[in-house]
Every structure is written in structure tokens, then in C-alpha cells.
Amino acid sequence: MTTLLSKAPDDPTRPDAVIARGPDMTDRMNHLVRDELLHRSVYTDQELFDLEMQRVFGGTWVFLAHESEIPEAGDYVRRQMGKRQILIVRTEHGEIKGLINRCTHRGTTLVPGEAGCAKRFVCPYHGWAFDLDGRIANLPVPDSYDKLYERPFDLGQVAIGERAGFIFGTLAADPIPVDDWLGAAGPWLDLHVARYPKGKMKVQRRKVVQEFAGNWKMSWDNAADGIHATFAHASYNTLGKSADTDTVLARNPAATPMVSKTLGHGHCVVDQRPGIPDGPWSTMRPLPTRDDLEESLREKGHEAKEMFDLMTGDMINLSIFPNLIFVGNQIMVPEPVAPDRTKVNFYLSMAPEAEEEVDLMRLRVDEDFLSFGTPDDFEMFERVQEGLRVDEEEWIDISRGAGAGDVVDEDGLVTGTVASEAPMRAYLAEWKRLMSKPIPTKVRRARLEDSRFMQIIKKRQMKKEKTS
Amino acid sequence: MTTLLSKAPDDPTRPDAVIARGPDMTDRMNHLVRDELLHRSVYTDQELFDLEMQRVFGGTWVFLAHESEIPEAGDYVRRQMGKRQILIVRTEHGEIKGLINRCTHRGTTLVPGEAGCAKRFVCPYHGWAFDLDGRIANLPVPDSYDKLYERPFDLGQVAIGERAGFIFGTLAADPIPVDDWLGAAGPWLDLHVARYPKGKMKVQRRKVVQEFAGNWKMSWDNAADGIHATFAHASYNTLGKSADTDTVLARNPAATPMVSKTLGHGHCVVDQRPGIPDGPWSTMRPLPTRDDLEESLREKGHEAKEMFDLMTGDMINLSIFPNLIFVGNQIMVPEPVAPDRTKVNFYLSMAPEAEEEVDLMRLRVDEDFLSFGTPDDFEMFERVQEGLRVDEEEWIDISRGAGAGDVVDEDGLVTGTVASEAPMRAYLAEWKRLMSKPIPTKVRRARLEDSRFMQIIKKRQMKKEKTS
Amino acid sequence: MTTLLSKAPDDPTRPDAVIARGPDMTDRMNHLVRDELLHRSVYTDQELFDLEMQRVFGGTWVFLAHESEIPEAGDYVRRQMGKRQILIVRTEHGEIKGLINRCTHRGTTLVPGEAGCAKRFVCPYHGWAFDLDGRIANLPVPDSYDKLYERPFDLGQVAIGERAGFIFGTLAADPIPVDDWLGAAGPWLDLHVARYPKGKMKVQRRKVVQEFAGNWKMSWDNAADGIHATFAHASYNTLGKSADTDTVLARNPAATPMVSKTLGHGHCVVDQRPGIPDGPWSTMRPLPTRDDLEESLREKGHEAKEMFDLMTGDMINLSIFPNLIFVGNQIMVPEPVAPDRTKVNFYLSMAPEAEEEVDLMRLRVDEDFLSFGTPDDFEMFERVQEGLRVDEEEWIDISRGAGAGDVVDEDGLVTGTVASEAPMRAYLAEWKRLMSKPIPTKVRRARLEDSRFMQIIKKRQMKKEKTS
Amino acid sequence: MTVTAFSEKTAAVQRVYDRYDAMVRRLTFTRTASLSERELNAEIAPVLAAEARLLDARAFEQWQAMLSDEMQFWVPVHPDDHPAKDQALIYDDRRRLSERVTHFFDPQAWAVVAPDPLTIRQIGAVEAWDAGTEIVATAPIELLHVRRGAPVKLVGREILSLERNGAGFLITSKTLILPELALSTPHLGWII
Amino acid sequence: MTVTAFSEKTAAVQRVYDRYDAMVRRLTFTRTASLSERELNAEIAPVLAAEARLLDARAFEQWQAMLSDEMQFWVPVHPDDHPAKDQALIYDDRRRLSERVTHFFDPQAWAVVAPDPLTIRQIGAVEAWDAGTEIVATAPIELLHVRRGAPVKLVGREILSLERNGAGFLITSKTLILPELALSTPHLGWII
Amino acid sequence: MTVTAFSEKTAAVQRVYDRYDAMVRRLTFTRTASLSERELNAEIAPVLAAEARLLDARAFEQWQAMLSDEMQFWVPVHPDDHPAKDQALIYDDRRRLSERVTHFFDPQAWAVVAPDPLTIRQIGAVEAWDAGTEIVATAPIELLHVRRGAPVKLVGREILSLERNGAGFLITSKTLILPELALSTPHLGWII
Numbered sequence A, B, C: 001m002t003t004l005l006s007k008a009p010d011d012p013t014r015p016d017a018v019i020a021r022g023p024d025m026t027d028r029m030n031h032l033v034r035d036e037l038l039h040r041s042v043y044t045d046q047e048l049f050d051l052e053m054q055r056v057f058g059g060t061w062v063f064l065a066h067e068s069e070i071p072e073a074g075d076y077v078r079r080q081m082g083k084r085q086i087l088i089v090r091t092e093h094g095e096i097k098g099l100i101n102r103c104t105h106r107g108t109t110l111v112p113g114e115a116g117c118a119k120r121f122v123c124p125y126h127g128w129a130f131d132l133d134g135r136i137a138n139l140p141v142p143d144s145y146d147k148l149y150e151r152p153f154d155l156g157q158v159a160i161g162e163r164a165g166f167i168f169g170t171l172a173a174d175p176i177p178v179d180d181w182l183g184a185a186g187p188w189l190d191l192h193v194a195r196y197p198k199g200k201m202k203v204q205r206r207k208v209v210q211e212f213a214g215n216w217k218m219s220w221d222n223a224a225d226g227i228h229a230t231f232a233h234a235s236y237n238t239l240g241k242s243a244d245t246d247t248v249l250a251r252n253p254a255a256t257p258m259v260s261k262t263l264g265h266g267h268c269v270v271d272q273r274p275g276i277p278d279g280p281w282s283t284m285r286p287l288p289t290r291d292d293l294e295e296s297l298r299e300k301g302h303e304a305k306e307m308f309d310l311m312t313g314d315m316i317n318l319s320i321f322p323n324l325i326f327v328g329n330q331i332m333v334p335e336p337v338a339p340d341r342t343k344v345n346f347y348l349s350m351a352p353e354a355e356e357e358v359d360l361m362r363l364r365v366d367e368d369f370l371s372f373g374t375p376d377d378f379e380m381f382e383r384v385q386e387g388l389r390v391d392e393e394e395w396i397d398i399s400r401g402a403g404a405g406d407v408v409d410e411d412g413l414v415t416g417t418v419a420s421e422a423p424m425r426a427y428l429a430e431w432k433r434l435m436s437k438p439i440p441t442k443v444r445r446a447r448l449e450d451s452r453f454m455q456i457i458k459k460r461q462m463k464k465e466k467t468s
Numbered sequence D, E, F: 001m002t003v004t005a006f007s008e009k010t011a012a013v014q015r016v017y018d019r020y021d022a023m024v025r026r027l028t029f030t031r032t033a034s035l036s037e038r039e040l041n042a043e044i045a046p047v048l049a050a051e052a053r054l055l056d057a058r059a060f061e062q063w064q065a066m067l068s069d070e071m072q073f074w075v076p077v078h079p080d081d082h083p084a085k086d087q088a089l090i091y092d093d094r095r096r097l098s099e100r101v102t103h104f105f106d107p108q109a110w111a112v113v114a115p116d117p118l119t120i121r122q123i124g125a126v127e128a129w130d131a132g133t134e135i136v137a138t139a140p141i142e143l144l145h146v147r148r149g150a151p152v153k154l155v156g157r158e159i160l161s162l163e164r165n166g167a168g169f170l171i172t173s174k175t176l177i178l179p180e181l182a183l184s185t186p187h188l189g190w191i192i
């Protein structure tokens, strides 16, 4: 009987095998994603979707969690990475691990809930126990295995990278460093966090989850689509006007100084600040508790615009491909469910080191857009998905801005007007790159040498063999 | 940058490209549909269904609407043609257009509701506007496009054909004229309308929609299946008898003089009149309001059978393949949803130029069969679909009537008894013809030269280029 | 016109054709199911599932019903065999038939309900009638068929086999005898029935049906998984302890004398009796009505352990692959719905010849585990299915016991500890055998010569032809 | 909401319009009626509850005993519909209602027997008003239908009119609003 | 609906039959009972509402205080079933009911904890009758269960018997009719 | 359940906390409150029924007349949430509620018009208590939403506080518990 570790290094059944799955899609990708044209099946095809779950949500860095969500040892949150459940865990040594929520015995998910604090993870099915760092800690009746110590039953893991408290993971066998991958988006991420007093951002425990009957990339097309705000969100702007407020979305799209910038690897940013001379807080309509909280801040002597601005977003819509979108005080994480179904997770970020009024206000601010803005976005996504059902209308023109306002810098990054579709072309270029070729992936796993339990088993079995 | 219209005429990404999609299915069709045998997968296979949505509901004429539904300029109804939403619109010049309900920018459906009256169609996502005839009328921030005027952003359209007020559409690049396609069914269609006073039939605004867990062709097998009435509708006939009425369905199938006729291109008719010497109204059971309305008509001096007969159907079950079935006062339009799911739309036709009692009665007549007849049909459809799940019972014998009562005329059209399965064989022959080969299709679209907006844009841009 | 019976013997459209469907899967099976490793797709792949419905649930014997369910002539129950509905019928002569619940005209299911008693089966759609033995008895308007008597419209049937009152069916063209197929499991089946007074077991009419979001083989992995009881059913054991009862599941898995045995063809048994010196009834917690019923039995003079033991299961978990599992007083029949969805039918067996207290108690006993045990099993199944969504964790180690406690006898049958995964490897070996090659299948059908109706038709038609 | 036809009307046709208009009037009234009367609510709620319960029990004889001879039953496709202008899913008089009951026991009524449907009519909070000539009542309702295939669940609202009949009440009309009809449903041959 | 066994019965076994027959009798009674009594309805509705509400709040101690020691809880697979002839989904005595509560707090009861289920029991119009020795009440009910996976929604009817207990009431039995059990449901380990 | 902030509070911020704490207190109270008061139930049930009915009729003017100026509307994501600690789906004051109404009639509010949603709010058994300074009431509720795409059905519970206002009542707060929010729902822009 051949145990796993005695297998040839290139045996694909080895648990540490590096495998590049799926077909070469280069030709098909070249057909589907062109300079100016995009094929409808990119949004509708089940086969492409399944491949996305491997290559886009697995073959590159994916946002998983924020470190403020797991402040203490043993804290964990469960997150989705494509179709995989990942536990983001803080170990006893303060390290952050990305454990695949799948018992190495038969595959049971170890953790059934969204978040918690654990000393170890014990599988309910047959009682196997794993340490916070994924190493197998114990399994009942170990003698029932031949050469147990050669079986790598430690939990599978994903590679973890961090920037500014944001935790990313990937299964790529040889990923580029997170900082390189973020590239020009990195400083924008730093900037996002820098405005929080003492640089401390905290992700609040309760997320809102809503879904729409459309492809996940709809939210991506939308993220840096500056011009839709005027039309799709017309009713939001009307509400603003009725309260004598110019919402940030109510600009004239032909005249606004706001710009969108592509940042490489599909990332992009829409910087709305140029269009808002009076700062973010000036764009906000009356809100529940707003009068009281402003009064309280003023009573405490706060008059500076910065303190008030901190109550809402920084007006920089940063989007890190494929699943991290900053809007207002919220972190939007699209979660693909099917070619025509997507969940969106709305996490709320807080400023724990600011006056309490700030967080009290932040709790209420984004409920506004969720009530009057997000529904219109979702309505658009679903109606686009409906429109894309026409087999004979195969192509979508995505040229807007190209040769008509877009400015390309020496690195190939593009600055455009709010009408430019450069961000869309940019993320699709990255999508195409990822989708074209099988990506070598690897499940990380503790090595046998690291497992105290396995060492004990090994010694015991050796001794037994000697005595027998 | 190559704009769309500068592409080679045979470039498949041209929006006016003629494309024949999908594989040649001749061999498989010859295997599945035979003279006397039909393969179960014709009702169950997802791949065949997807192809049907292109070739049967797109590659040939499909019923879309009746002109009485859009009497005024700007009136439109939204209809399903396979998976495509089509807007049947009356333009300012009284023409009828079949616009694909899909914004040419990103694909958003322009119209979210079933019907309405519009001056133009404005896309909610980014504000593009289209005229009633599908030409692009305006798009905000046009300068954001390079050579906008060379981009054919006019709405896609289907070819439209009419007969007797019935509107049909197709995407076939080169369809035969509607009258040719209707062939022998055309005069029957004319006859259907001729009985309405002043030849005016009106489709009432409110449709009933019900669905069954079976293939759409179940309703087609059923449409000209004269013999099922005696058995599947036994309970309906029992109700009739208990009210001393011989419903039209209660005949002895072995002895009835009624006949079914195939009409070419899959169309057929069951003429029930020979079996009803006393005319349609004599077959009706007591109905809510019937006593009052008959009394009223008689009080007004109407005694003629024709006036009373007008209150119910003409007892001619005409069926125009693939989606127009006349039963009673209703127009039944099957709408395929999935291989094993079908919606049926029941439109009610009215006689606006008759005495008001007639329409008041018509409103109530078909609720009868919908209550006591349709459920049994649907029950059969679902139970057939269940039965067809047996992989090993591959074949269905559809020979009934052939060599046993069917009479074939010089044009190959067949007249049979109510038991004959000739209508089934006939529509399946048409189905097979359509499904066997890729059908060249084309999206109709206004030409650049026709678009006033584009002409303006072009002039503006030319001028700009000159000055710069 | 060629009628069916005049076709060449190897014509695949003949209704009595022997056909082996689907591709050769030997290579893929060798890849997916290995000595010690199992591939995740075995639980998740739609294509494999579809093939299972043909080869595993059709190509080999499948449990269908128990003869006590159809005691009288005309009694029938409707059962699922993969995606096929089968009517298990007792004919007037007391024979048992397995009729495919599918009218040979167009495919309508003949019987809409779960069970009943019939004189003949009449199809609601067009009134065709079939005798209890599947022969066509009548069809209205027979003259509408050419050479009707050459069309084999008798109902399709499956081969039927019996052992100890248990009825099995298959579509295999040439199945091995049921007794050979049961092999070493046969005597265990006999033993199961032998404990019932007068050898009479009765399956009670009302089944409980519950479903889980997981593959049907989850219940199979679980059936002979002795060790999960300690962990997955920890809460059940806790309830037992709180009532001072050692439930049968509360043993120390490392020390229990219970064993599991593979029995060939995927069957297996876990004999729990060695671990329960005081017999089955000693493991039961307080139950509703238990006090009264025990009192009543004692009052009637019953003290023998056997009488009380008869109120619960025999503590022998016998499992007949692929769909017959004995647990407690219940017969569990897993019914695959989709790769990730399974219904489980829980039938209750009764002892009609015992004191009435016994059956009164049996009615309540298994509600206990259904309340506090089954939910935990289902929770595991669903969580394993979730865990198996990780594409990159391809393999499941199923080596447990091999070379570590398993004892293989001369026939290759394995006896192992409760921790051994030998039963899992054994059923997967059978699964692999069945799935690897197309299995020749045949629909059984009465022969023309047997049909009185067809003979009459033939005579009539002959006469007619002569006279004309 | 009164429909005016285009010509002089006979008394007979006017009766039809009157009945229709009354149905629409009840529906319209209950949409925006002010607070219901608690005493009447308490008196009427048992009637609506019993009506639903008896239907679910298939106790159709007892159920029919609750109905006036003038009983009408309307299931419009859309709540804005008018019976004089729009086809409905159901518009029954007392006669057709009794036909429905007969039909439910016809062994050849394939769609509604074998097995008989199991249904639940979940009546919510009942509101009632004394409208002078009649009592008008309304309650939200959910209908469950279990037979073959997937269970059907429909949420809606029913509007009833009642007349006093000795110590009790007779139901003179019932309107069932089922918004899902505006989309699509399975056949509803079992509804009554 | 009384089951007669085939031999002379002991007093002990007769007690079992009596309890079963009583359960069936209550169910049968409520199917076709005439109009409920408005005063009693008003008195009993708060009891059924509170019972549902406390269960949803997982306030099981308070909930158990509402139960008689003789409490029985029956969830038949089909409304025509009899507990002496048919296996049920649940047939509990007071003891097993308290076991259910204990079980809900066992951290190893994998199917019903972590996360704890969120449930809603939507009670509709309550009807009650004084049946002499006891009060019988019924209401339609919808149950919602949210935990892992898809939400479960079941529409049904509950039948309770109650006895007066000082100023209040004790619940002596509860029957839950869930027609969807006749088809198939996920496990219902969370139901009580 | 009172949240204590980390520093001395201003009167203004304390007002915010007080309002939030009151909302949580009502919710907590109704979870485990003992039997409701039958007289008050009968009085309040028509208010809850009318509130639901008017919303479904889109009679928003009449509906707003039922609201106190201090009205608050809270839809927490999870029943254990606190408005001072957790983002909600909705936490409205009177002002934003009237904005919702305005919004529903904006022809460019794409997600909630054309077609207008058809909704049913199915209120179940109503329970009410006199809490001294206010009346607290609760009822289970199912919401149906029909517009484009699949119908949305959500089962939950509403908790209202009311104050007497002449012969009638004004609603001072409403909390809507929808357990399905803990999983995922379509956008709920139509909820009010």
C-alpha cells in the first residue's frame, strides 16, 4: 500500500501537487474579449462561470477579510472564495491563516457559522481536531490507519497576503507579492485607511447581504461607471434636491471634473473629490440622528470639516479586482453564485478612535443609499442580464472614452472622464489574462515534520513494529 | 481604432452580420423524428431546447401580438420570442415595429412592464433615448465616443409580418412572406376574424398566465388532439351532462364527423362544426350572467343564432405553429421556459362592434374551461413529462391515422379523424426541418443614414476636426 | 409502412431491443476510484449522476417494495427506480409485476398516487386500458391504427426478483439471480425477517420522507460508518445518559467488540450485538407510552427479553447496495434527486403476529432517532457536500482499516472494526464496476401472442381486409 | 369605477353591471377603509375562519350552507380589474360554485383528485365594517396546495360581504386577490 | 376513528389508545366544527400567540410553564393518520418535549445549534370551542426556519387542547398538521 | 441591553441612545412578555391591520396620518442587533419615512415603479400590552412583493409602539424582524 507522501513528486494525487486545471482558453478569450467589443456570453455562460470560480476566484489574490474582524487569538471569520469556504483565523501567535473549511477526513465543513472564537477546530463527524494554524491535533482511533504519519491530514490552506489591514488570499502556486499585485492601487488603499484617527479602521460585525439576478461582473461594470449616477440614480438625486442637497451623484456628467483612473491588474478608482469642493459631508442629505449628532459634536467643540467628513465616505471609489469595492463607508464584496446570480456583501467600516458621534452617524449614513440607490443599481443589473438573453445581439461596445478623452500614461494606466469605459476595459483585460490559461495552483498544508500529533503517532507505531 | 461600420462585410462582429448559429443537426434529427416514431429526448433535452429557442422561436415566423392591442401611436406591448423580449410598437406614422427590448449600449431592457404608451424609449441606466421606430435619438455626453456616428447604436429589430391583424416576427435573414408561410392556414385565419361584426376583433388587455411542468410541445400535441377531449376532459363533459348540455367535447370519438386537417408548415385545424348541428352556443352550459344577458339580447330583439354564437368560439381549433392556438374565445400562446416548463398565455378576444351583451358574455365564457378543462390538460402534460423520464422507453409511436383513415391531398395536406395523429406528425416535420440546419439570421437595424442624431454628431465632429 | 415487430432484430427502435447506453467509462473510473483514494467529483458531477441513474439504479437490482405492502390482488405501490416510476402490482394470480408507470401511447403516468388497489390501469389521456399484468386490454377507436396488432403497446416492465418478501427490480437484460446478487447478504436478510413472530414482517403504509442537500452516496458512506455514532450523534448519547441509558451509539469506538463486514456486491453489515450484552431493548431511552406498554405486556405475563427486544431493531445494520438500509425498525431507502439532493424514505416495519403492544411501541420507537439522530446525520451530509465544493482538494482518503485491523477472508470479504472504511471501499468497488461499462438493458413486455385484445383486433382487421 | 356602456341598457344587463360594480365597490372600499369595528371584527372573524377551515376539511356541504343564493366569487387577475371589462381567473355565481364542489368529487377530474389536494387557508387578522345594507370584511390569506409536484403557496387578500341571517351570517360574495396571478402560477383548478 | 385492537386489552394499553383517540377526536372535531365562540376566541388567542412567540424567542422555560404535565405533541405525516396505526414525525409526551428543549442547548446537537435557528411561527385567526372537559382551539400557522442553507417555510394548522388553570390556561395537547410532510421536507429537528 | 458609550455624553447624543435603547427594549419585551390583554388586543388589532392594508393599497397619505411625528422604523439585519452598534437594513425617522413615500412615486425610481409593486402584508394574531407610557403591540407578518422577476415572500414579526390620540392611536415606532435577512434577500427597496 502506497501512502501519499511516498508518491512521486509529480503524482497529481499528491496533496501538495501543483496542478493547472482546465483547458487553454486563449483562442476563445481572444474571440470574446476584444479591444472595443465584449461578447454577451461572458455574462451568461455556465462553463465560463465555472472557470471563473477557479481562475479568477482562486488563481489570483481575492479579498477575504479585514484584520479588525479577528482581533484576538482564536477569532475567525468564514469567507467565500469562489465556491470554497475559507476560515480567516488568528493563531495563538497572532499570525493570520486562511484555512480551507473542509475536514481532511471526508470533507465536512469544520465551522458552520459566520464567525466565532475557537481554541481548535473539531470536526463534528468523526471528531478529528485541528489547531488554529491548521495542523492536525488529534484523531480518534488512530490505529485504524496504516502509516497514519505519512498521511498529510493537516488542513488545506490558501496563501495569505496583507496590505493596510486588508487580507487577501489565493491558491496560485506562485503568486506575485500582494504589493506588486495591488501596484498603483496600493497607495490608494493606504490613503483610504489613513483618514481614520490613529489609522484605525474597524469592520463592524453585522453585514448586509443582498442578491441580484445577474452576473457578478455587472457590479464590476458599475463600480467605476461614473456616468450612470446621473441617470440610474436620478431618483436619489431628486430626493437630495428636495432636501436642498446636491448629492455627489447629481452632477452634470459632461462637465464634472471627476475622473476615473485604471490602476493595473483590473483595479481602478473614481476620485469624486474634485467635484466636491465643500467636502464629502456637504453632499449628505438630512439623516436620522444627524441633527442630534452634529449638535453633540459642536457642543464638544468640534467644528473642523474633517471630523464631519469622517462620518461619511472619502468620495474615492476604489475598486480592487475581483471582489473589493469601496463605496461610502461600506466595503462591497460581490460573491458570484451562478452566471445569473450574485450576492453582494456590504460590510460597514467604523472609526473606533474618533468621537463616538462619528460611528453613531456612520451606522446610519449608508442605510440611505442602500434604501434609495442600491435598488436602482440592482434593477439595472437584472435588466441588463435580461437584455443579454438575446442570442443574436452578441456584442457589447465598450469603446467609450477610447480615443475620446482617455489619457494613457507611460505605464498604460488610463485616466478618463466619468463617462469613460476604460475601467471596464481594464478589468476585462485582467479577466481575460486570468481566464486564458490554466493557472498552477497549490493547496498549502503544514508539513509532516511540523505535526506534533503525527510525530507521536509515528514513534508509537515504530515502537509497536519493533516489539512485534 | 476600427469602428464597426468600417469592418469587412463578412466580419461576424458586424451588427448587421448574417449568421447561421449552431451545428448541423440533420443526422440527429433523422434519428429522433421518424415517420412513425418520435424520440423522448425531443421533450427533455436541454441542448435541443436551447436550439429550439434559436431556430423555432426566431428562425421562423412567431406570433407576437394583435394590432388591436396597440391602436394608437406610441402604444406598445412587450412579448417574448424565445428568450428575447420584443416590443411591438406603433410608430407615429402608424407602422408596426418589432424592437428588441435591449439598449444597444450595454443591454438593459428599455421597458420593464408589459404594455404602455411612450413618446420614445429612454434607457434608465445611462439615459440613451430611442425613437419609436428604433432609431437612436440621443445619448448623453456623445463626445465620449470616438467616431460615434459610425457606431450603429440603433435598436435591433425583428422582421414583422401581418395577416388579418395578427402580427408575426422573425429573425430569419431571408424569411418567406407571411402569407406563403401561413399557406392553407391563411384563409382559416381570415375566417376566424370574419365572423366579428365589421370584421373587428379586439384582444382584451388582461391575459391569464398559467404554467405547467412540461415541454412546450405538449400543448402542441394537444392542440389538434381531438380524441383526448372525451377522456382527459371526461369531468368537463360530466358537468355538461349534469346541466343537460352536450359539450363539444362529449362526442363519441369513433363516430363524430369532426375532422382534423394539416395546413402546411406545421399548422393545422380541427373543425368541430360538423359535429355541432345546432351551432356553438348550443354546446355551452349555464354560465354566470348568461340568463340576464340572453334575456337582454332577446329584449333588444335579437333572436338570430349568429348573435348568440358570437358569444363563444367558432368551434374551429386553428393552430399556427409554433405558438398561436385558437380555442374558444381565447388565443393561447405557449411560451417555453425550460425543457420541462412552459407558460401558457391566454388572451381573450372581444367583439367591440357587437351588442355589449356579447362581450359581457365573452368575458365569462372561457373562465369555464379554464376552471374545469385546462387543469386536466395541464395534468396530462405534466404526467406525460413524468412518464418520459424513463431513459429506456425511448420511442413514442405517432402513427395513428396513417394508413388508417388519413386522407392525403395533392399538396400533401392530410385530413383525418379526431383520433389521427397526423397534425402531430405534421408539426414535427416542420420542427425537424427548422431544427436540422443552422438558420441564417439577421438583426434588423436602422441605417446610419437614417439617424438624424448621428448625422448631427457626424457634422459636429467633422467640424471639430477641421477646426482643430 | 413498417410496423415495429417487422423490424430487424437488431433495430434499436424495436421496443424489445437490448441496448447498452452511454460511453465506456473505464478509464475515468480508474482515475476517480482508487484503492485508497476517492475523487470528489464522484459526489458532485452531474454527468456521473445521470449515468448513475441508468447504471446503478437500473443496471443492477434495486429494492422496490415489500410484499406485505401489496397483500391483495390489484394492490399496487408506486416506487422510484432512478428517475423511473415503477408500479409494483399484485396480479389476479398473485404474481408480482414491476410495471413502468408510463402509458405506451404517449407516456402519461398511469397512476398519480403512491398506492392503491385497481382492477386495471386506465390512462386518463386517451383512455387506454392495461391489465394488472401490463398487457394492453383495450384502446378506444382501434381502427385508427394501421396493423395495430403488430404494435407492442403492452406496458414496459422491469425484471422482478424476491428474497424474504423483499422485492427487487432491474432493467438489466441478463441480470444474475437475486440470490446470487445478494450473496453473503442473503442470509442476513433472512435473519432480519426470522425474528418476527411467524416470520411475518409488515411494512406500515405511512412513510416519512426527508431530504438533504447532498449526494445520495453520503447516506451510503454513513450506513456502515460505526465510528461516526460516537461523534456525530454525541447529542443523542447525551440524551441517553441523562436518562441513565447507554444508547447503542455511546460506545468507545476504540474498544467496542462490534464489527463491520462487507458482503459482496457492495452490501455490508454492522453487527452491533456483540457490544450489547443485555440486548436491544436495554439500549432504549424512556419513550412515549413505553411505561404503559411494558406494564401491559408484563400484565399479560410476558417477561422474556425477546418479546421486549422485538419492540426495537435487531441491532444489525444491514445495507443492500444501492438503496436498502436497515436501521432500527425502519427501512431506509435513499432516493437520488440530483448530485446534491437526496430524499430518504423511512418505511416502518411491524410485527403483525406479535402482541399488539409490540407494534404500538414500534410506532413510537423510531420517532426518537428521527428527532435526535437523523438531523445530525443530515447535517453532516450537507456539510460534507459543502466541503466537497473545493475544486483543489480533489481527493478523499478512504484507506481507514486497510492494513490496520481489516481482516480479509478467502472470498475477499472484509471484517473490520467500527472505524474501518472497508464497507465504503466495497460499495465503491461495486459502484465502479457498474459505472465503468455500458450495461445491456431491456424493457420487458408481454408478447403479442399473449394479448387477447390484440388477437381480437388482428382477427377483426384480417376479416375486414378479406371482405374489402 | 362604474362602467358605463355605450348604449341604453336593458334592465337585465343593468343587473349584471350592478352586480359587477358592487364587487368592485367592496374591493375599493376595503383598500382604504378606516379602522374596523372591534365588536364586528370579533363577530365576523369566526365566520371567515370557519369558511377557510371547512374548505380545507373538504366539508363542502357545511361550507355551502354558509353561502347566500346570491353568492358570487371573483378571482381577478389583477386587483385593478373590473369584471365588466376584464377576463378573470374565476367569476362564479352560486351555481358554478356548486359545480366546483361536484367536480372535486368526480373521479375523472384528473387535476384535482387522486390524491385529493391537501390545502391550508391561512387567514390573518380579520377586519369588518357595517356598510349599511351589508357587512364587508377582509383578511389577508395564504393558500397552500399539496398534491402532485411542488407545493403551491399563494399569498393574497380576501374580501367578503355578508348578510345577517338569524343569529348568524350568510356570505353574499367573496373576492380573492392573488398578486402572483399578475406573473404566472400553476393551474388553480383546486381553488374555491 | 377509534381503533379497536384484536384482543382483550389491559387497562394500561387502553390508556394508550384513549390518549391517541382523544388526539384524533380533537383534530376531527376542529375540521368541521361550526362557528367558534367569540368570547372564548378572545380569551384563547393570546395563549396561542404567546406559545408561538415564546418558542420563537427560545424562552423555553416560560414556554414549558404553559404546558400541562399530560401534554402531548403530535405531528402526523398526513392529516388522516392515527397514532395507533401510523408512524408520525413526532409523537411526544411531556418528557420528550423537555428533552427537546435540553437538546436545543446541547452544543453537540449539530443540526440545531451554531448558529441557533431563527424561527417565526405565524399564527393566523384563532378559533376556540368549549368542549366541556376541555377547550379545543385551532389556528392556521406558518413556520419559518432560518439557519444554514435555504430557509424552510411550512404552512399548516395547529390544534390545541387546554384546561383552565386558575385565571389562566394550561396546554394539554398540540397537534401540528403540515401537509408538505406528505411530499418531502428537510429534516425538522428544530420543530417543537 | 443599554449601550454605555466610553465617554461622558452630551444631552444630544444621549437622546440618540435613549431612542435606540427604547427600540431594543420594546423588541426584548415582546419576546418574552406574558399573555397579552384581550381588551387591548381587540382595540389595537384594527390599527395593525389597517396599517398593513393601507400600505398594500399604496394609500400613503392615510397611512402617514397614522404616524406620530416621532415615528421610527427599524429593520435590523438580525434580531439581536442594537441600532447603536449595528448597521441596519433600515433605521428611519419620520422624515425619511416620508421620503420613502415620495420616492415610491418618482417615475425614475426604477426599482420600485413601472410596474408598481403589488404587495400583501399578511398580519397574523395581534398581541398588545399597556406599557404605561405607551402601548406595545406585536404580530407575525408575511410580506409578499410582486413586480418583476420572482415574487418575494418574507416571514417575520413586527413590533409597534402606539400612543393614544383622542379616540384613536398614533404609531410611534415600528420594528420589523425578518430572519431571512441573516442569509440573503433581493433588494428590499420597496419595504416600508
Ligand code: FES
Residues within 6 Å of the ligand: A103, A104, A105, A106, A107, A108, A123, A124, A125, A126, A127, A128
Ligand atoms: S469528516 Fe471530519 S472527522 Fe470525519
Ligand code: FES
Residues within 6 Å of the ligand: B103, B104, B105, B106, B107, B108, B123, B124, B125, B126, B127, B128
Ligand atoms: S445601458 Fe442603456 S444607456 Fe447604458
Ligand code: FES
Residues within 6 Å of the ligand: C103, C104, C105, C106, C107, C108, C123, C124, C125, C126, C127, C128
Ligand atoms: S397517453 Fe395514455 S392513452 Fe394516450
Ligand SMILES: [Fe+3]
Residues within 6 Å of the ligand: A222, A228, A229, A232, A233, A373, A377
Ligand atoms: Fe450605482
Ligand SMILES: [Fe+3]
Residues within 6 Å of the ligand: B222, B228, B229, B232, B233, B373, B377
Ligand atoms: Fe384539452
Ligand SMILES: [Fe+3]
Residues within 6 Å of the ligand: C222, C228, C229, C232, C233, C373, C377
Ligand atoms: Fe448516523
